[in-house]
Amino acid sequence: MAVDGKSGQPHYLPDKQGNDEMVPGVTWRARLAEGMLLCPIPGCGPFGRVVAGGARRHHFAHPAGEGDHDRGTGPETLWHLSAKDVLRRWAQNHPSLADWTLHIDDTPITMPDGWRRPDVLAVAPDTNAKVAFEVQYSPLTGTDWKARHDFYAAAGVVDIWLFAHHGPQWRPATAAQRWRRDLTRSDPDWVATIQLSGLHQKMLQHGVIPLWLDPTAQMVGTATAHFHPAPSLSGERLGEDTAYSLPPRRTFPACHVAADALHQCRVDLANGELLTPARRVQREQHQRFLVDEQAAHEQAARIRARIHAEQQERTRLRREAQQERRRVTAAQAAAEQAERDKREQEKRRRTEDERACAEARQRMPLSEQFPPLFKQDPPPAKRPWWRSWQREI
Incomplete structure (x- = not known):
């Protein structure tokens, strides 16, 4: 970089352009020859030459033996x-x-x-x-x-x-x-x-x-x-x-x-x-990010609320189903208990009837209790004694 001696504006030497024109019709070397390209170091004088060869970057340089400040800067x-x-x-x-x-x-x-x-x-x-x-x-x-x-x-x-x-x-x-x-x-x-x-x-x-x-x-x-x-x-x-x-x-x-x-x-x-x-x-994007983030939070809150409502509805339906199953189970248990009670009453009734019958049989005469199995003719009447000697014809 060099400073223009008249305007004080900085001039930057583009790389590989040390032999080219600074402005149309004026080369960098010609401007240097006029002594109008100054070193930016305070108290230093103008540059003396343009180094535009070799592998190094094209740059301004002081004449040999001048500009010793380069060693410390x-x-x-x-x-x-x-x-x-x-x-x-x-x-x-x-x-x-x-x-x-x-x-x-x-x-x-x-x-x-x-x-x-x-x-x-x-x-x-x-x-x-x-x-x-x-x-x-x-x-x-x-x-x-x-x-x-x-x-x-x-x-x-x-x-x-x-x-x-x-x-x-x-x-x-x-x-x-x-x-x-x-x-x-x-x-x-x-x-x-x-x-x-x-x-x-x-x-x-x-x-x-x-x-x-x-x-x-x-x-x-x-x-x-x-x-x-x-x-x-x-x-x-x-x-x-x-x-x-x-x-x-x-x-x-x-x-x-x-x-x-x-x-x-x-x-x-x-x-x-x-x-x-x-x-x-970045500021505008940050504001947009905050708005989008707030919208995302609100959407997430709505999603969480919907999920919570769906969970509550599923919980309610599950509880109702459990209550219905318990009601059906209780009804079935009541019906089975009623059937068991009915059978038990029928059994007790039969037992009581059998006991009453047994008691009644005990009060009956044996002939009535044990009737003959077969009917028999009455025994024949005994013949008188006076007929015993008569021959039967």
Whole structure:
């Protein structure tokens, strides 16, 4: 990157184009020869040449023996300076921050327990509102970030963190990390799938969405993921159109990065964040998700109520069937008992009749009790004695 000596605008040398024209009719080398492409390091002079050969990326360089600051700065510091300059120019031209006062590395925020000097500090003219932009290119732990975030919150300053689009804050996700239902779907506006470090997960834990800044393309990346609703009570799985683009959960190992132009972003003081178009979509999707979730809960409640009513109806029918079976069983038992009582009464009656008959027979004479079995003629009358001597003729 080089800074225009007249306008102060940054110029980025595209790779493999060091021998081409900067603008129609003017080459990069010709502009350098005029001394109008300055080094972005404060206090440094113009670049002296364009390195456009070999395997290295085409870039600006100082003449031999000049620009010794390169030993102590390196490409990361140049990127950092470029990012701060891009943020400053964006804030100066943004309508919502047009009247704000901008400070670049020159205004510390002091508290009783210490002080912090943000990379870019925007101060409102009529209120005490302050926005601190931190461009993080070097490694940072989640614990250190939390301490800085709490410091800014205690000072009443909105802190917006932007990470580098290369280096330790930008590590592409592995194949195993990509194999998640939340990450398998791709979108044209999602430029990459990036690992979520402990720092990023710490930010998500406290409701801060990680952002990345590419000063060359002046693009801002927003951490996002593709969420699918859980299956309904009936086991039905909803289709792809019911998925939501939401911030990743803090337990995710990786996330998608949705890219948006910096000029389309604005500072949301109410929520304390840089509102990118992707973040705006996330908010809308979150509201839709809440509405759909409420509708799903109501539908689930209706399903549970219907299931409960059906269970109660089955219970009632089962109880009625049991009562009917008990009634039929009782009726059958009563009928069987009545039949047994009837047979018992009949048996007692027969027994009593037999006893009465036996008693009656006992009172009868033996001749009546035991009548002769056969009828006999009466015995013949005895002949008188005076006839015994008469011969029978």
